[in-house]
Amino acid sequence: MNIVVLVKQVPDSGAERTLSTDDHTLDREDADLVLDEINERAAEEALRLKESVDAEVTVVSMGPDSALEAIRKVLAMGADRGIHVCDDRLHGADVLTTAKVLAAAVRRVGDIDLVLAGNATTDGQASAVPAVVADLLGLPQVTHARELTVDAGRVRAERQTENGEATLDAPLPALVSVTEKINDPRYPSFKGIMAAKKKPVDTVDLDDLFPDADDAGFLVARTRVVEAVPRPPRAAGIRITDDGSAGRQLVEHLIARKLV
Amino acid sequence: MPDVLVLVDHDGERVHKSTYELLAAARRLGDPAAVVVGAPGTAARLKESLARQGATSVYAAESAEAGEFLVTPAVDALELAVREAPPAAVLVSATTDGREVAARLAARLDSGLLIDAVDLDSSGVVTQIVFGGSYTVRSQVTHGVPVITVRPGAFEPEEHPGEVAERALTLPATDPAASARITARRAAPAGDRPGLTEAAVVVSGGRGVGAADGFKVVEELADALGGAVGASRAAVDAGYYPHQFQVGQTGKSVSPQLYIALGISGAIQHLAGMQTSKTIVAVNKDPEAPILDLADYGVVGDLFAVAPQLTQEVAARRAVG
Numbered sequence: 001m002n003i004v005v006l007v008k009q010v011p012d013s014g015a016e017r018t019l020s021t022d023d024h025t026l027d028r029e030d031a032d033l034v035l036d037e038i039n040e041r042a043a044e045e046a047l048r049l050k051e052s053v054d055a056e057v058t059v060v061s062m063g064p065d066s067a068l069e070a071i072r073k074v075l076a077m078g079a080d081r082g083i084h085v086c087d088d089r090l091h092g093a094d095v096l097t098t099a100k101v102l103a104a105a106v107r108r109v110g111d112i113d114l115v116l117a118g119n120a121t122t123d124g125q126a127s128a129v130p131a132v133v134a135d136l137l138g139l140p141q142v143t144h145a146r147e148l149t150v151d152a153g154r155v156r157a158e159r160q161t162e163n164g165e166a167t168l169d170a171p172l173p174a175l176v177s178v179t180e181k182i183n184d185p186r187y188p189s190f191k192g193i194m195a196a197k198k199k200p201v202d203t204v205d206l207d208d209l210f211p212d213a214d215d216a217g218f219l220v221a222r223t224r225v226v227e228a229v230p231r232p233p234r235a236a237g238i239r240i241t242d243d244g245s246a247g248r249q250l251v252e253h254l255i256a257r258k259l260v
Numbered sequence: 261m262p263d264v265l266v267l268v269d270h271d272g273e274r275v276h277k278s279t280y281e282l283l284a285a286a287r288r289l290g291d292p293a294a295v296v297v298g299a300p301g302t303a304a305r306l307k308e309s310l311a312r313q314g315a316t317s318v319y320a321a322e323s324a325e326a327g328e329f330l331v332t333p334a335v336d337a338l339e340l341a342v343r344e345a346p347p348a349a350v351l352v353s354a355t356t357d358g359r360e361v362a363a364r365l366a367a368r369l370d371s372g373l374l375i376d377a378v379d380l381d382s383s384g385v386v387t388q389i390v391f392g393g394s395y396t397v398r399s400q401v402t403h404g405v406p407v408i409t410v411r412p413g414a415f416e417p418e419e420h421p422g423e424v425a426e427r428a429l430t431l432p433a434t435d436p437a438a439s440a441r442i443t444a445r446r447a448a449p450a451g452d453r454p455g456l457t458e459a460a461v462v463v464s465g466g467r468g469v470g471a472a473d474g475f476k477v478v479e480e481l482a483d484a485l486g487g488a489v490g491a492s493r494a495a496v497d498a499g500y501y502p503h504q505f506q507v508g509q510t511g512k513s514v515s516p517q518l519y520i521a522l523g524i525s526g527a528i529q530h531l532a533g534m535q536t537s538k539t540i541v542a543v544n545k546d547p548e549a550p551i552l553d554l555a556d557y558g559v560v561g562d563l564f565a566v567a568p569q570l571t572q573e574v575a576a577r578r579a580v581g
């Protein structure tokens with residue numbers, strides 16, 4: 001089996017995130033960058049498949065130089081090879097451009113059976129890139145899976161959404177995105193980390209991916225930020241320590257504010 | 261006025277409230293044209309309620325298999341409608357399905373996509389709140405028919421009854437090699453509580469609730485206030501409460517009038533999903549808990565003492581009216 005995992009490096013969500021003042025894109029310079037947590041779970045799912053069937057796992061990431069660290073981490077977990085799409089022209093790329101680039105990178109892998117992704121990134125939170133990649137590659141989208149079975153040329157998944165759950169079924173090749181509940185990812189072993197350094201990573205740019213395309217048409221800006229304003233931080237209001245009457249005091253407060 | 265396409269969220273019998281919100285948003289840009297994708301006969305059933313909420317036309321994109329495949333039938337329907345008569349914009353609810361439909365549509369149209377709008381003006385400028393409430397951003401589509409997803413709960417539905425024109429769209433057959441089939445559905449148990457993203461009051465429990473049993477205290481307060489129940493990820497991961505109720509960065513974003521956090525520390529990823537709430541109340545026994553630094557009303561105390569007392573007081577006031 002040929003499996004591709006799409007992973008993204010994101011600023012650590014535990015730290016403050018800022019928008020750069022010049023172009024309103026995410027300020028990556030001061031941020032701690034990590035492999036997006038849900039992507040680790042997509043990688044884990046790929047590696048579990050690799051352990052049960054014979055599979056080659058290619059990890060694909062689009063991002064600046066530093067994204068190579070995210071790729072190395074997945075290689076250290078056990079993936080076989082990487083493709084790093086790195087091009088300054090992709091700075092601030094939107095959902096559609098990102099998906100077009102990722103689809104082109106997946107095509108480079110050749111005959112694939114499964115593309116695995118996270119269901120949402122913690123920075124963009126579009127929850128949309130996998131669906132668009134599926135559209136562009138003509139693959140069935142099996143997204144938001146909290147459980148996955150790949151068997152006899154088909155994929156079945158439990159999709160979890162706000163309206164409940166659905167069982168999905170599709171033939172391979174297919175694209176799957178996983179939720180944060182699907183598994184607990186492994187930690188890379190020391191041996192894995194050492195081995196990852198020798199695994200092949202193909203670094204490509206837009207000219208490699210789209211030799212015939214004219215960039216102007218491809219990288220056209222489709223949206224424009226008119227204004228970005230930091231929201232004032234919330235300040236603490238009233239604080240009391242419960243002396244046995246906090247519930248009563250609270251209800252008076254809520255009534256005064258017409259909340260009850 | 262130009263048409264504004266609105267994708268209808270429904271369960272076959274009833275229109276979801278988020279669609280009424282979309283119709284209200286759409287009226288700022290033009291005449292709302294509601295697109296119903298479903299089994300034959302669905303549009304006829306939903307037409308009346310859509311007309312009451314401001315739809316001036318209803319597209320029926322119906323086929324026996326439209327409900328059996330994930331996302332692609334809705335993308336096909338909207339694409340057909342756009343190509344037939346280019347609208348001023350396409351609005352879709354920013355639900356799990358809606359985000360995927362909108363993005364695939366935008367890709368096919370090579371259009372600008374704006375996600376998770378909380379406001380929209382007549383010139384098509386959209387307001388978004390990003391990074392869990394740290395920034396307010398205003399943006400605009402500059403290429404193609406704007407495709408916009410709208411955060412559920414951000415707009416008030418408005419009744420605006422009028423004449424409604426019916427139109428039909430012929431859906432192409434779905435290619436089973438390029439679409440996932442839905443073989444079973446299990447609706448989230450509806451219960452009597454309002455939906456998490458729609459509720460005016462949300463009462464959430466965290467790890468401090470201590471056990472699945474403990475959530476009774478959270479539910480009773482929510483019920484007394486007519487609100488929804490939420491949970492932190494730690495509470496969900498510990499198995500105290502089901503995942504669909506998770507609030508935060510990887511759960512739901514909520515923005516109610518009143519958010520009550522019981523036994524929740526206030527990690528940045530939790531705040532990301534609730535800090536745009538109008539009023540925040542927190543009960544935590546640790547005076548150092550970060551949630552107390554942004555609560556409008558913070559109680560340092562045991563949630564098992566404070567919450568039941570509050571529940572009782574609310575019930576007592578309700579009883580006297």
Ligand SMILES: Cc1cc2nc3c(=O)[nH]c(=O)nc-3n(C[C@H](O)[C@H](O)[C@H](O)COP(=O)(O)OP(=O)(O)OC[C@H]3O[C@@H](n4cnc5c(N)ncnc54)[C@H](O)[C@@H]3O)c2cc1C
Nearest residue numbers: 466467468492493494508509510511523525529545546563
């Ligand atoms: C990528 C990523 C995504 C995440 N996404 C989310 C998300 O979507 N939502 C989310 O919630 N978290 C999310 N988290 C997890 C987040 O970082 C925290 O771990 C989580 O929010 C903690 O939940 P908690 O406040 O319930 O638990 P804790 O931090 O353990 O806090 C429990 C609190 O309860 C108090 N307490 C205990 N007993 C009582 C009592 N009897 N009465 C009153 N107070 C009591 C304690 O003082 C403590 O403050 C995410 C983390 C990561 C890394």
Ligand SMILES: Nc1ncnc2c1ncn2[C@@H]1O[C@H](COP(=O)(O)O)[C@@H](O)[C@H]1O
Nearest residue numbers: 006007062117118120121126127128129
């Ligand atoms: N730049 C990127 N490089 C590789 N994969 C990505 C990138 N952006 C998004 N993805 C994939 O798409 C998923 C969902 O992202 P999003 O739609 O942005 O929330 C992520 O979990 C990744 O698997």
